[in-house]
Amino acid sequence: MITVNHYIALSAVLFAIGVGGVLTRRNLIVIMMSVELMLNAANLLFIAFARHLGDMGGHVFVFMVMAVAAAEAAVGLAIALALFKNRGTVNTDEINILKG
C-alpha cells in the first residue's frame, strides 16, 4: 500500500539529486536543469498532499510553480545566451566578473 510517506521520500531523493547537480556541475545550462528538477520534486509533494488531504489547492500551486518555472527558464536562458555572446563560455568557474 502506497502512503504519502513514499512520495515524501521519493521527492526528497529527487530534490537531493537536484541540489547535488547544482553543487557539483560547472555548466550553467545543466545547473538550470537541476533547478528545474528541484521544482519538480516540490511539485510531486504538492500533488501527493493534495490527494492525501483531498484539497485541490495543491494543484493550483503546481500550476503557479509551472508558470514561474517557464518564466525562470526563459529569462535564465536569455542570460546564458547574453553571457555566451560576451564571454564565450557558460562555465561558472570562468564567469567571475563580480569577483573583487
Add this chain to the structure above:
Amino acid sequence: MELLMFNMFGAVAVGCSLLMITSKRPVNSALSLIAVMFALAGLFAMQDAHLIAALQVLVYAGAIMVLFLFVIMLLNLREKIGSESRRQPFAQILVVIVLSAAFAPLAALYDPTAAPVHKSIDQTFGTTAGVGRILFTEYLLPFEIASVLLLAALVGAVVLTKTRLR
C-alpha cells in the same frame, strides 16, 4: 499494482535524474530530464491529478525542455578536455547519497493518520473542470498576477537577447 507502478516510475525518475547530473554532454542531460518529466507525469496521474499530468507533459517536457535544447544547440558547447576530472561522477554520487540520507528521513516525520484521509474524492478531483473552478474563483488574483509575471519574463528575455539596444 499501485506499488509496482510507483516503483517503476520512481526508479525511472531517480535513475534518469542521476544520469542527468552525471552525463558530460548537455544534450544527454536534457534528454534524461525529459524522461524524468514523463515519469513524474505518470506519478501525478496515479495521484488523480489528471490535468497536472497532462500539463507536465505539454508544458515541461514539451515547451520548457525544447527551450533548453534550443539554447544548447545555439551555444554548441563542447566539454573541454580535463575541465572536469574523471573522478567527478563518483564525487557527484557521493554528494547525492549524503544529501539523500539527510533529506529522506523527513518522510518518517509525517504521520499519515494525523489528518483525516480522504479515501473518497469527488468526481471532479484533479480534472480540468475541478481545477478550473477553484482557479477562477478562489485563486483568481494569483492567476492574473501569473499572467503579468509571464509577460515580464517575455519582455525580459527579448531585451536580454537583443544585440543592439537603442
